[in-house]
Amino acid sequence: MGLELPAEEAGLDEMNDDYISDSEVVSHVQNVLKLVSQGDDEQYNQLIEVMICTERLEPDQEAMLVASLKALSGAVSFIDIVYHDHLLSSIFGMSLWNCGRVAMDALVELIINLAASNGKYLDACLDMLVCNFLPPPTLLPFLSQPRGHARKKEVLDRVHSALQSIADLVPLAPLRLLPIILHRMPRVHAKEAFIVIYAESMLRIESGAIGELVGNAMVMAVVDRLLDLDVEIGWDDILQEDSGKGIFDMELEDVEENADVDGDGKIQNDLPEGALSRQSLGGNLLADKLDSLMVLTCEHLKSCANNGRLVKVFETLLQSFQMTVLNAYKSKFAQFVVFYACSLNPENCGMKFATLLADIFECRTQPSLTRMSAVAYLASYLSRGKFLPSSFVSSMLKRLTEWCFEYAKFWNGNETTLKPTAHRVFYSVCQAVMYVLCFRMRLIMEVPHLKSQLHHMPLEPVLRHPLDPLKVCLPSIVEEFLRQAKAARLFTTSETFLFDNLLESDLSKAFGGMERLDMFFPFDPCLLKKCDRYIRPSFVFWSMVRTTDDDEEDDIEDADIDDGDFGDDNVGSLRENGKAETIDDDDLELIEFESSLNKMSITPKTSLKNNLPGQIGFSAQMPARIRPSTSPDW
Structure with missing residues (x-):
């Protein structure tokens, strides 16, 4: 298969009508990489510019990116961590979410080849893929649309496929992957969508082949985040304390059953002080995050039960419960x-x-x-x-x-x-x-x-x-x-x-x-x-x-x-x-x-x-x- 690409004497930003084979393009990129060590970095800088894409590209730009990524995949042995650090930084900073399908495939192929070619690049390759668990912030509103759901699936399918391919090629990769995932995990004050999407990928790893080595840690980390969110929700957020009484006066069902709506449509409850109600959590961002993460975790457990894996996962869940939840001061929901x-x-x-x-x-x-x-x-x-x-x-x-x-x-x-x-x-x-x-x-x-x-x-x-x-x-x-x-x-x-x-x-x-x-x-x-x-x-x-x-x-x-x-x-x-x-x-x-x-x-x-x-x-x-x-x- 051939590609229409610039001739060797022209820069990567110029196109001509010559038909150039894939091997010729790879040879051209290899030469560009070698020239850097000789002080000639003009075409190298042009190559770096092609790698920088912070938003969706035009068709011509996308075609140039695909050609460059494919060429780099065939020239990974010529990439030097010292001479080509700017190029590597550009590659590892790319977002699959901004690429078209063909460009995504080309980028994933390059990352896999880099990870397998040199152990020095392994952590950076894994980190790049983990970073792609999450979309750019500008794309968050888009994810609530049907096309956004489809886009999310396209990206994450490729990310997890790449992680599995690297694990197959580099047996120690899953153990190197674990600390990266834990380090990149969104904190409690991150956006709800980020917390849930990231945890979704963690639980997907748990249920996959890589999970045989790191699955327990994935489950425990998700439970830890549940607890982190839980303890951040103070009792004052859900309870008006009566120091004279100090206990809950009625259960949630009683609160909801006795709820009345006033003329302005607001819920009015004839509740004594100290009453606990779901309405008091309304609009609490931490509670919403915890709720969504709880739903994701329950769905994962249901899937484990359907696939005959629940007993195995439950052992990890019990271990996590003993280590964290059991002694957590006034854990409310986790x-x-x-x-x-x-x-x-x-x-x-x-x-x-x-x-x-x-x-x-x-x-x-x-x-x-x-x-x-x-x-x-x-x-x-x-x-x-x-x-x-x-x-x-x-x-x-x-x-x-x-x-x-x-x-x-x-x-x-x-x-x-x-x-x-x-x-x-x-x-x-x-x-x-x-x-x-x-x-x-x-x-x-x-x-x-x-x-x-x-x-x-x-x-x-x-x-x-x-x-x-x-x-x-x-x-x-x-x-x-x-x-x-x-x-x-x-x-x-x-x-x-x-x-x-x-x-x-x-x-x-x-x-x-x-x-x-x-x-x-x-x-x-x-x-x-x-x-x-x-x-x-x-x-x-x-x-x-x-x-x-x-x-x-x-x-x-x-x-x-x-x-x-x-x-x-x-x-x-x-x-x-x-x-x-x-x-x-x-x-x-x-x-x-x-x-x-x-x-x-x-x-x-x-x-x-x-x-x-x-x-x-x-x-x-x-x-x-x-x-x-x-x-x-x-």
Whole structure:
């Protein structure tokens, strides 16, 4: 194949009618490169000018660029890093986004040949391709158009194909590529489109052949960026803090259900101070970036599940979770990528995550804060995971309760005064057990063998212990737990001991009552709009929970149904106007999202309408967010 190009005696900026073969063009460029070392750089400078294209070129300019790139590909052995540094800088500074298809192919071919010809150029070639993960800023508005999507695909397909070709030719290339990708990764304050497009290429590498060597690092880096964005969103951005209360008064669903629109079309919520709502995140640029990156990550996890790769990727996700997310102070949303991955594979990933958390909290060599964080994650996960079978939840509750029982036996009589901070892990676990039972007690009590297992757990001795967890744990959780326990007849002996002196005590305040904003259940409802569609189908909102005392006429003792969970049962039970109805899955899903939120809001509005025996009513909100305190390990 031949090209119409300038004769050797003419410059590269002049065209004639002579027909010149490809080999002749390569020979011409080789000669131009050699002349530089002899001090003749006129034609060399013309060659450099051809390489400089900061915007789309005219057809003649494009043809000249293609010819020059092809010629350079055949002359890479004549390129010297000292004499031709300006030429190399021009080549490595080129953007595929500004080139036509033919020019893109020619440029990619040159980069591959340079990388394979000399190890000195490898890093620069890889860096040039990584830089092309992102379009020039002027092209960002164009990407929202159909032609922009097509252009993005054309460029990135070539970039990733080139990276794979270089990896095939230079086996060590993937290891050299990794630090370049991590270094070039956009920071949290970069434009949202840049963050998402770049992460898209990182996850594409993870799922490709190069991912066998660097895929784990790609996943971990994306999770790190999720967390970076998460912690940049302050609580003040989504919460108006009431220092007197310090906890969330209602869940997102309650906020949205009670929203009214005024005459100006603005949403008006009759919310108490401290309420958490999705509207408060509206217009938050950091939240929008995090939301979009969460969606991209969830899509990648779904693709991994469809391709049978999720279990492998989940191992990396768990490692990243342990290293960063678990101990992040008040992480708000990043942890939901783990929740979503678990929902895609409950039998393996879902149970592995819960087991890992339980193992962490039981490990005495772990710091107390880490153990308490693991307990908070476990409690929230067991409560909110619609995909978790009741039998599994029950087995984890048994493990938690037995740990509390052994701890209480060890400390029995060893202290004359109660110091909550000295037993913070114990109280965190007690609180976790009660919290999970607030969400799951009804389902467990409806399955005979699980009900029997719950009755045989050493919960009552733990609650009766002189360490007195009922007076130390958050009153809002304690009150709701006791309300359900009484209705379910959970305790066989006299229950009056449970209901004495449950007013918020100084002990409770010392442990967490006055610092509830610093305490958390990490899987409280996710407030990010776009990624909500991935979480919601597998998530248990408080409004869905049918507590044990919803219908006092129910005869729980006679219940006899198969074990199941929120998500897999074929039938559900609904009470309307005092009658029980049997409903199928589709109806149940609709009812779950549209049923009245008045059964019990996420935080009971005031004290219980029907005060428990011997109890004075007090304002209780449930659930609270739990932050672990500090104390010696056990």
